[in-house]
Amino acid sequence: MKNKCEQSQSAVRVEGELGDWFRTTRGTKQRDPISPTSFIAYLERMMEGMKEENEIGIKIQGRRINNLRSADDIDLIEENRERLQESLTQMTEAGEKAGLEINISKTKTMVNGRKDTEEEQLSVKDKKIENITEFVFLDSLLSC
Secondary structure, three states: OHHHHHHOEEOOEEOOEEOOOEEOOOOOOOOOOHHHHHHHHHHHHHHHOOOOOOOOOEEEOOEEEOEEEEOOEEEEOOOOHHHHHHHHHHHHHHHHHOOOOOOHHHOEEOOOOOOOOHHHOOEEOOEEOEEOOEEEEOOEEEEO
């Protein structure tokens, strides 16, 4: 990545006219195959930076699971609202250290087994997260 950035140049084309060339010192080009790979690696490093505890998440076949990840989607799993808020806060802080920010408009919560959860809304930096009753994860419909 360092070598690529040191040698990269870009230009902007507007209505068919090419502007001046300039050095590109950060990031990847649009449609560059390394872009999603580097983002996922960065996201994995952020998730590894979250504190691991033996009692977080839910237990499935003797193993604790506190999140599901696929590309840039992360689903946090906890047994109660307080622990989920703690995990969300921890993920927010780990993301900030990595230069990433949670998109509140795309973030949702769902309580398994109950539909009426307005009083239990989670928040990120004092912004409330919308509660939903179903969502699709990896082409599977999950509902409360």
